[in-house]
Amino acid sequence: MLPFPRLNYEAPGTLDEAARLAAEPGAKILSGGTDLLPSLKHGLFRPSVLVSTRRLEALYQQSPRQLGAGLSLRDVSRVSWVNAEYPALAAACRTVATPTIQGMATLGGNLALDTRCVYYNQPEGWRVALGGCLKCEGTICHVAPRGSGCYAAHSADTVPALWLYGAQVRVHGPGGERSIDVSAMCQSDGRVPPLAPGEIIAGVRLPARPPAVVHRKLRLRAAIDYAQLLVAVSRDDDGYRAVISAVGPRPVAVAGRNVPELVDAAHAAVQPLATHLSAVTWRKKMVRVEVSRAAAALPA
Ligand SMILES: Cc1cc2nc3c(=O)[nH]c(=O)nc-3n(C[C@H](O)[C@H](O)[C@H](O)COP(=O)(O)OP(=O)(O)OC[C@H]3O[C@@H](n4cnc5c(N)ncnc54)[C@H](O)[C@@H]3O)c2cc1C
Numbered sequence: 421m422l423p424f425p426r427l428n429y430e431a432p433g434t435l436d437e438a439a440r441l442a443a444e445p446g447a448k449i450l451s452g453g454t455d456l457l458p459s460l461k462h463g464l465f466r467p468s469v470l471v472s473t474r475r476l477e478a479l480y481q482q483s484p485r486q487l488g489a490g491l492s493l494r495d496v497s498r499v500s501w502v503n504a505e506y507p508a509l510a511a512a513c514r515t516v517a518t519p520t521i522q523g524m525a526t527l528g529g530n531l532a533l534d535t536r537c538v539y540y541n542q543p544e545g546w547r548v549a550l551g552g553c554l555k556c557e558g559t560i561c562h563v564a565p566r567g568s569g570c571y572a573a574h575s576a577d578t579v580p581a582l583w584l585y586g587a588q589v590r591v592h593g594p595g596g597e598r599s600i601d602v603s604a605m606c607q608s609d610g611r612v613p614p615l616a617p618g619e620i621i622a623g624v625r626l627p628a629r630p631p632a633v634v635h636r637k638l639r640l641r642a643a644i645d646y647a648q649l650l651v652a653v654s655r656d657d658d659g660y661r662a663v664i665s666a667v668g669p670r671p672v673a674v675a676g677r678n679v680p681e682l683v684d685a686a687h688a689a690v691q692p693l694a695t696h697l698s699a700v701t702w703r704k705k706m707v708r709v710e711v712s713r714a715a716a717a718l719p720a
């Protein structure tokens with residue numbers, strides 16, 4: 421059993437107070453804790469203070485086309501207007517981890533989920549035995565030893581579908597509120613999300629008249645596992661679009677006038693990196709398969 425470090429903990433009752441506390445150097449925001457708490461046990465972060473969102477009532481509200489960031493993925497997957505108008509978002513919530521984790525994990529935490537790597541998301545002793553890596557404690561990348569950057573994979577299940585729906589993320593910070601397009605939440609250098617100190621994801625706004633979107637997740641086991649590929653495909657009057665994630669720090673977006681063009685574009689654009697969980701060649705082949713399957717599942 422890994423010990424839990426001693427930490428300062430605050431649970432403010434207003435967004436302004438939360439933003440003030442979260443702006444302190446070394447502060448970390450805590451929502452469901454399903455990702456952050458294991459990371460703390462692994463010694464990946466040593467926050468000066470944990471700022472909990474659990475008393476921020478504004479984060480637990482929902483109304484048509486507005487979802488609070490504190491809603492659990494299970495709650496989001498059960499909202500009737502989400503199922504009717506944004507079914508790929510409901511489907512994506514249901515593919516995260518397990519039903520128990522979906523009941524604790526929040527939408528905001530999913531949007532802010534750090535990139536993942538088998539060499540990084542490990543207990544401290546494991547990492548240190550390997551000499552660490554560029555993302556933490558070390559000087560080389562074990563995935564791409566000749567590279568100079570980190571290629572840990574963006575792995576948040578809800579992002580590809582939200583991206584194609586054109587969702588906006590509402591962020592509250594010391595300077596007030598602003599909106600960020602979901603597609604701008606993921607940086608190619610692996611910073612997820614691009615928030616300034618003290619900024620808290622308050623909610624998600626979905627546009628009216630969304631395109632038809634289908635979400636698919638390829639994983640090695642039917643539950644608990646993170647994705648080997650996350651695929652969302654949409655169709656509107658201009659043609660088809662796909663967002664493919666879990667292959668690098670930033671999801672890959674492609675478009676095509678028809679399905680064969682989309683599938684070819686996706687296959688050409690996605691270059692999965694080596695992990696010891698699955699062969700690169702297999703994942704590359706599965707891009708074609710998963711994008712084709714998602715396109716075939718779009719409503720007629
Ligand atoms: C066994 C297991 C399997 C998992 N499988 C998957 C999976 O398949 N797919 C997947 O997407 N995730 C998976 N997860 C990760 C996690 O459960 C989800 O991503 C979840 O949605 C994270 O939400 P949370 O509320 O628990 O976030 P937390 O753990 O509380 O926080 C995660 C990160 O987001 C930041 N954060 C949280 N809330 C906010 C906010 N409102 N504003 C700004 N920053 C914030 C935190 O500071 C932290 O950096 C898995 C976790 C476990 C333990």
Ligand code: SF4
Nearest residue numbers: 537553561570571572
């Ligand atoms: S991709 Fe490389 S630098 Fe990034 S976490 Fe993995 S091993 Fe570390």
